[in-house]
Amino acid sequence: MQLHLSTWPEIESYLQHSKAILVPIGSTEQHGPIGLLGTDALCSEEIARRAGEEGGFLVAPTFNVGQAQHHLAFPGTLTLRPSTMIAAMTDWANSLRRHGFERIYWLNGHGGNVATMNAAFAEIQHGSSINPGHENSPTLRCSLRNWWELAGVSETIRELFPVGEGNHATPSEISVTQYLFPQAVKYADFPVRIAPSGPIFDAEDFRRRYPDGRIGSDPTLANPAAGKRLVETAVHSLVREFRNFAGA
Amino acid sequence: MQLHLSTWPEIESYLQHSKAILVPIGSTEQHGPIGLLGTDALCSEEIARRAGEEGGFLVAPTFNVGQAQHHLAFPGTLTLRPSTMIAAMTDWANSLRRHGFERIYWLNGHGGNVATMNAAFAEIQHGSSINPGHENSPTLRCSLRNWWELAGVSETIRELFPVGEGNHATPSEISVTQYLFPQAVKYADFPVRIAPSGPIFDAEDFRRRYPDGRIGSDPTLANPAAGKRLVETAVHSLVREFRNFAGA
Amino acid sequence: MQLHLSTWPEIESYLQHSKAILVPIGSTEQHGPIGLLGTDALCSEEIARRAGEEGGFLVAPTFNVGQAQHHLAFPGTLTLRPSTMIAAMTDWANSLRRHGFERIYWLNGHGGNVATMNAAFAEIQHGSSINPGHENSPTLRCSLRNWWELAGVSETIRELFPVGEGNHATPSEISVTQYLFPQAVKYADFPVRIAPSGPIFDAEDFRRRYPDGRIGSDPTLANPAAGKRLVETAVHSLVREFRNFAGA
Amino acid sequence: MQLHLSTWPEIESYLQHSKAILVPIGSTEQHGPIGLLGTDALCSEEIARRAGEEGGFLVAPTFNVGQAQHHLAFPGTLTLRPSTMIAAMTDWANSLRRHGFERIYWLNGHGGNVATMNAAFAEIQHGSSINPGHENSPTLRCSLRNWWELAGVSETIRELFPVGEGNHATPSEISVTQYLFPQAVKYADFPVRIAPSGPIFDAEDFRRRYPDGRIGSDPTLANPAAGKRLVETAVHSLVREFRNFAGA
Amino acid sequence: MQLHLSTWPEIESYLQHSKAILVPIGSTEQHGPIGLLGTDALCSEEIARRAGEEGGFLVAPTFNVGQAQHHLAFPGTLTLRPSTMIAAMTDWANSLRRHGFERIYWLNGHGGNVATMNAAFAEIQHGSSINPGHENSPTLRCSLRNWWELAGVSETIRELFPVGEGNHATPSEISVTQYLFPQAVKYADFPVRIAPSGPIFDAEDFRRRYPDGRIGSDPTLANPAAGKRLVETAVHSLVREFRNFAGA
Amino acid sequence: MQLHLSTWPEIESYLQHSKAILVPIGSTEQHGPIGLLGTDALCSEEIARRAGEEGGFLVAPTFNVGQAQHHLAFPGTLTLRPSTMIAAMTDWANSLRRHGFERIYWLNGHGGNVATMNAAFAEIQHGSSINPGHENSPTLRCSLRNWWELAGVSETIRELFPVGEGNHATPSEISVTQYLFPQAVKYADFPVRIAPSGPIFDAEDFRRRYPDGRIGSDPTLANPAAGKRLVETAVHSLVREFRNFAGA
Ligand code: NI
Ligand code: NI
Ligand code: NI
Ligand code: NI
Ligand code: NI
Ligand code: NI
Secondary structure, eight states, rough: BGGGGSHHHHHHHHHOOOOOEEEEEEEEEOTTTTTTTTTTHHHHHHHHHHHHHHHHHOOOOOBBBOOOOOGTTTTTOOOOOHHHHHHHHHHHHHHHHHHOOOOEEEEEGGGGGHHHHHHHHHHHHHHHHHHOOOSSOOOOEEEEHHHHHHHTTHHHHHHHHSSSSSSSSHHHHHHHHHHHHHGGGEEEOOOSSSSSOOOSSSHHHHHEEEHSSSSSSSGGOOOHHHHHHHHHHHHHHHHHHHHHHHHH | GGGGGSSSHHHHHHHHOOEEEEEEEOOBOTTTTTTTTTTTOOOHHHHHHHHHHHOOOEEOOOOOOOOOOOGGGGOOOOOOOOHHHHHHHHHHHHHHHHHHOOOOEEOOOOOOGGGHHHHHHHHHHHHHHTEEEEEESOOEEEEEEEEEGTTTHHHHHHHSSSOOOEEEEEEHHHHHHHHHGGOOOOOOOOOOSSOOOOOOSHHHHHHHHHHSSOOSSSGGOOOOOHHHHHHHHHOOOOHHHHHHHHHH | BBBGOOHHHHHHHHHHHHEEEEEEEEOEEEEEEEEOEEEEEEEHHHHHHHHHHHHOEEEEEOOOOOOOGGGGTTOOOBBOHHHHHHHHHHHHHHHHHHTTOOEEEEEOOOOHHHHHHHHHHHHHHHHHHHHHTTTSEEEEEEEEEGGSSSTTHHHHHHHHHHSSSSSOOOOHHHHHHHOOOOGGOOOOOOOSSSSSOOOOOOOHHHHHHHSSSOOOOGHHHHHHHHHHHHHHHHHHHHHHHHHHHOOO | BBBSSOOOOHHHHHHHHEEEEEEEEEOOOBBTTTTTTTTTHHHHHHHHHHHHHHHOOOEEEBBBOOOOOOGGTTTTOOOOHHHHHHHHHHHHHHHHHOOOOOOEEEOOOOGGGHHHHHHHHHHHHHHHSSSTTTTSOOOOEEEEEEESSSSSSHHHHHHHOOSSSOOOOOOHHHHHHHHOGGGGGOOOOOSSSSSSOOOOOOOSHHHHHHHHHSSOGGGGOOOHHHHHHHHHHHHHHHHHHHHHHHHH | OGGGGOOOHHHHOOOOOHHHHEEEEOBBBBBBBTOOOHHHHHHHHHHHHHHOOOOOOEEOOOOOOOOOOTTTTTTTOHHHHHHHHHHHHHHHHHHHHHOOEEEEEEEEOOOGHHHHHHHHHHHHHHHHHHHOOSSSSSOOOOEEEEESSSTHHHHHHHHHHHSSOOSSOOOOHHHHHHHGGGOOOOOOSSSSOOOOOOOOHHHEEEEEEEHOOOOOOOOGGOOOOHHHHHHHHHHHHHHHHHHHHHHH | BBGGGGGGHHHHHHHHHHHHEEEEEEOOOOBBTTOOOHHHHHHHHHHHHHHHHHHOEOOOOBBOOOGGGGGTSTTTBBOOOOOHHHHHHHHHHHHHHTTTTTEEEEEEOOOGHHHHHHHHHHHHHHHHSSSSTTTOOOEEEEEEEEEEGGGGGHHHHHHHHHHSSSSBHHHHHHHHHHHHHHGOOOOOSSSSOOOOOOEEEEEEEHHHSSSSSSSSOOOOGGGHHHHHHHOOOOHHHHHHHHHHHHHH
């Protein structure tokens, strides 16, 4: 059940039996020579959508631009400042709390979002922690889950790509988008099969270290069949995990 | 051409012949008993996507939560504070300017966004206006266009719905989503065919004045065929208008 | 009745029979070769003051610097960032709400303020919309009215200046200040009678397009008699409109 | 010479021989039973205006709402949050710097503004202090001067009101407004001649301690003749002091 | 009693008999050729600590970076923007209010902090002043005290250093750190005994005017014995003053 | 070498051979019945100080209040909002960059700071990533290191406390403060030896789940000897790690 394809009376009904919602969150950032700029948002959006159908729970629109300042030297990357992202996530969360939601499960598609998301959770809680009992709405619980860490998914990734998974523009996430968007499978020459690894500082430095945008990965390993397996495993686990979270 | 389904080298190529991009922007807010919460984002997203394919220009991901505070008394509505929306639009625009974009055409799907969007444009320009020549990137031009005001569209709307178009949860926008999302056509009883009209203040007041969320509209008039005609007219005009803007 | 020429016990008395106040708002920005930098603030301030006397209602001090970033290439222009203007208008409104005011009628003198003002209204309402019933003060209604759109005024303008009214540094607003400030009537040579028209982007671009600051106008048409007629028409309508708003 | 009664070419000329401007700043806040809510803004505005005429220097519009949170329990008081005031003063100053101004003399009418004004000066300087040489405009010098501390004024006050001057709603400031606004001289019974003195915390506490709004003062001593003498002394000194500042 | 060397049950007990706490606040900024960068934070921290032991009251950790933008041209100086400092002081104060504290005595070690601190107090009070009765915690009273103005201290300074005390990097504050940190007594040649005096604008200007960082002072006069006398006098007075404040 | 016990000429010299500095960062928050409120700041401060002496590198003052909103239901806890913490860390970092520092090693003492610190790093980098080459100062590299993860430390903790280490108010951190502050060793009865474990949401919820403040730990195991061993191991590793970071 997708919030944006529902009417307000449908949400009013939903709230009578559940106070939990899933918000997919990703990033719009370079993913190397053949990875899509939307990879991180598309993966969490589509895994969430399928799980929501299967599990009968509510899925919000996707928070599609996140924390990607270190990718800015590659065209197409969009980023929020962390302070803006905290403000925007707070507004989304407070809107949901206004309606009676008490549990927000943020399904994340981008490792670079994790820190700012947790900072946003603390900002969201700050009001009721520092002035308890003062709001007219329920206190919220926010939970962050990276899709690649859902039960069974990381194991599947290790099995599918024992070598060359790397850290950014990985064959696993590219496999997922190849499966989901067959019309957008891309090709490129890879003089170096496995990209270099290392630390991340600012955008110019990033492009010097990782000239084609990948970190430690071999995207040529990506294939739609692997993507299918990953999506199905993720959806299966997500249905179970969301149910636990909603009932906790 | 959708940015999130492209790679960074594809955007780098695109920038060699065009500095213009379209950003669809909408809202996630109640649209009466049968209108979708995502109406405003979905309409501009899909009209933009089709025009981008037809016209060969670049379309960004959708800015999908906007200015909807007055709808907050209806479950499912999400809103940003205007100050947050200004910060987020500024971050999107500065990211694009960093890559060399010089023209951003914001295709808007929500009348309630217009004021805050124009305020954001002034905030985006403020830096180069108050300290000219100080940034290392081009100055930007932002343009706002409501899809229902594209050439021919408002005329078509008047022709299709001479009575009952109203101001919110209109048969025209609902027709568009019925055409685009046949799986999400909704039904409801409408004891009152044409909803009341009037001013807008805060959320509680809004729900008292407009108990089912509509303003002045008769959504029962909506139909997929009307939606098809509106989409096609809008796409056709958008291709021409974007081209003019990009070349200006 | 002007707030700044009143004492607090007088305001306390006023609040016993009316919860409505008028705030004049303008801008301090270039108005071409003979228009005053203060035109927009002075027009709304003085029309408001006279209407307040005639109608017996309360007029606040003038919010005299507004949204003028696109005029910054002309010396003397002052501007707030939109985010600052939203914060400041919010503080004015919350101060008034604290005292029991429930209606604020903002009489505006500058078209460039409209977007940011409406964004500010949404920011002002946000608190009570997202957390209803939580403040100890009444909910507010804000209303924006441009003085040149008061009943009868635009008609008078069209009659007085059928040609050459234009969009910025117009003969109508200059007539008003010539009438109100005879000691500050200015003269200049106008090699081009009617200034060019076109779009507005950043400040440098503005000055290139409109080298003397006017847009589409012929200020040589301005005269004190026209100003007198405009002021009297505006005052007359404002008294009626404010009364309706206060009683709504 | 008042900026808002000038044209931009006049300011352009002025800047060829002087880089200095005066900004009157005050507050809109209760001033006891007979003091005007606008006292602090009106005093600095009018003293500045007269000095500007006499000395031939430029006077900006008045920053008319300042720091008055502790007066909020009295109707009519308006206040900015200190953080808003800092943002707004920064915007005014950066606008002036954009045009080439290098000296801003803030003539202050409200003791409660002093702290936030000095904080704002530090915020204004922060940019060029932390990233020297990075702006395209001159560095600014801001100077704060309370009108009652201009040479000769405090001596005159002590002479005029050796007893009963007090700290808020003083006979000296009320004399000034009685002189300047004879149409707005107010009367009240004063069961207690000299108001109590003490510390200032929040608004509710303030009204409990100072039930009619005065601190330590006896406003019945105010008279227009005293106001005239104070204004003339202040104007005379201000012309000299501004000249020194402009040339420093 | 130092908060950071206590447990939460100890603070819970303390609150049963006192609602007052002392927060030392200083700055980390250049103090000339032989003054320590931490002078202002170390002086208030250590005077507070000793007084807390003697008087049995609670002392918070030190707010150790303050307002020092004008010292930024000297290496080692750290500063907050005034707006950041206001936000941080507000967070500290609201945390304390959450626990039931009603009185915060800020013992200050840096003249340059005074304005921003007072602005912060107004920001802290703003919430309860503009929306009285809305928080679930007590209203706070904040008090600012410079250690060198404690009863007897300024007299002692005048006696110890009748000449050469100056305004920044003074022999009195350097004496205090020499007494408290004998391991950190520094030496330098002083071609000019008494540093120049004058106004303060931005950082580059400051270093031009005051090339070694001092203003008006002769630090060669500093000695540990003077520091001992100053600390003892300050501690003695602080115990008494804090007690009065706590009981007020 | 401690910055606050140094003079500016000493920092100027230091910068001629090193561009790296260490900033200790912690939190002021409840640490259960016998843990000190300052535990997290004191541990990183003192480990840093000792390593700075041994390794001859520069240590800044301690950032002593961090992210602790979930501990607010226990008296004595202080917290910044995440947005404030990001602003303050940005100000510290920009101050250091102004002087020529290029590497900031943040030694962290509080797990709850990690997310906001990483968000702050992204905010700090944002300026140079989105507008490369525009600042007059070097680009910065920030690095975060938790003291308990320094080489050898976690192994030592596992060896010392194979059972009962837990997650908050751990015997290892309490051992460190017992060793460092023998005058502040506390005692309490522990009816339950090992505290419960679980998730963290807002402050009220935290206190319900963890009534004495501990999570999963048995603080009765703490002892000064263990603290000594941990400090020595940490200092030894920190000297090596900082050297590598400074030279990278
Ligand atoms: Ni990714
Ligand atoms: Ni709509
Ligand atoms: Ni105008
Ligand atoms: Ni006054
Ligand atoms: Ni000092
Ligand atoms: Ni800890």
